[in-house]
Amino acid sequence: MTNELKETNNMYKCKAKPKSSIYSVSSVCYLKKYRMLSSTAQETGLTRNTLAGMAKLKIKENYQRKRSLKDQGKYQIAIIEFLERSDNSTTMPNKKDVKKVNNQQKPKRILNDYIDNLYDKFRLENQTFKVSRATYYRCRPSNIMPVSFTTKRSCLCIKHQNMALMTSKGLNESLGKSDRALDKFYYRNSNEYLLRIVDDMNKEKIGFSKWQRIDIGDGRKKIGLVNVELEANEFKKELVKCADIFRQHVDMVTNQYDEIRKLKENLPNGHVLAQLDFAENYTCTTYDEVQSAYWNKTMVTIHPIVVYFRNIENGKIEHKSFAMISDELSHTAAAVLAFSTVIAS
Numbered sequence: 001m002t003n004e005l006k007e008t009n010n011m012y013k014c015k016a017k018p019k020s021s022i023y024s025v026s027s028v029c030y031l032k033k034y035r036m037l038s039s040t041a042q043e044t045g046l047t048r049n050t051l052a053g054m055a056k057l058k059i060k061e062n063y064q065r066k067r068s069l070k071d072q073g074k075y076q077i078a079i080i081e082f083l084e085r086s087d088n089s090t091t092m093p094n095k096k097d098v099k100k101v102n103n104q105q106k107p108k109r110i111l112n113d114y115i116d117n118l119y120d121k122f123r124l125e126n127q128t129f130k131v132s133r134a135t136y137y138r139c140r141p142s143n144i145m146p147v148s149f150t151t152k153r154s155c156l157c158i159k160h161q162n163m164a165l166m167t168s169k170g171l172n173e174s175l176g177k178s179d180r181a182l183d184k185f186y187y188r189n190s191n192e193y194l195l196r197i198v199d200d201m202n203k204e205k206i207g208f209s210k211w212q213r214i215d216i217g218d219g220r221k222k223i224g225l226v227n228v229e230l231e232a233n234e235f236k237k238e239l240v241k242c243a244d245i246f247r248q249h250v251d252m253v254t255n256q257y258d259e260i261r262k263l264k265e266n267l268p269n270g271h272v273l274a275q276l277d278f279a280e281n282y283t284c285t286t287y288d289e290v291q292s293a294y295w296n297k298t299m300v301t302i303h304p305i306v307v308y309f310r311n312i313e314n315g316k317i318e319h320k321s322f323a324m325i326s327d328e329l330s331h332t333a334a335a336v337l338a339f340s341t342v343i344a345s
Contacts, residue, residue, distance in 0.1 A: 110147065
């Protein structure tokens, strides 16, 4: 057995291609059984490092690069730009939410959809790129976090949330098994298919949750999460109604993102593109305030604005951020006009 191993080892040292690997030597299978690994390694000089070197040599001989490094860099840049788009990921609001990437502090971003669905979207937009799913995953920067890492989210779309609640709770997650992305599922499946799933459940009543306005008295209403239980026929009518509204809503949002991206890319010199929306109302406090002042808080509203413009020198699109602070708490069209007038002037 020792002579057989030495002969195979000499073939490797002479850089001659052996007919069979060291693992195919018939006597090796008995080494571990009789606890002779250490003594055999001392006798033959075949250590784990030597065996690893043989494996790497064999892989190197059989490996052929399928694409050039230039193409790989081009694909990586395209994937990063795709993931950093506002319709595919969202920047974390806290300034401390940063991550070091290539010795640079970059803000953390959260993907708006599952990375599998974003890969399908990337392939549809870049049909000439031959990028595998594994390569797409590797090109994701570490500061762009997958959607599964999110813990608590706020300011979500009420139409998306109501559709998700009806899917997960009302149908016992039956609709979520085909596609994890809600948008894609309702696009691929018709209302007849949804009704067949409801019929297969064989339930007389179906319960689910939804966000809606609740009357709190004195003519006031607030948004709250309520539990609803409907008959099977009534639930099917509600499902078809919500699915139609949801598809129209997704089409509108998708078109808005596409048009805004086109406006940014084709922005002429001397023109600006402003995106503005209300943030929320904040309560002002005073340092070392008295006890009675606790019940007389002053509130202000913050209205952030982002202005995009084209740099005349290098031709690149740049942006500048503004934040309007006012004690006018009504989020009305008149308030938006006042803020826009200040920016325009």
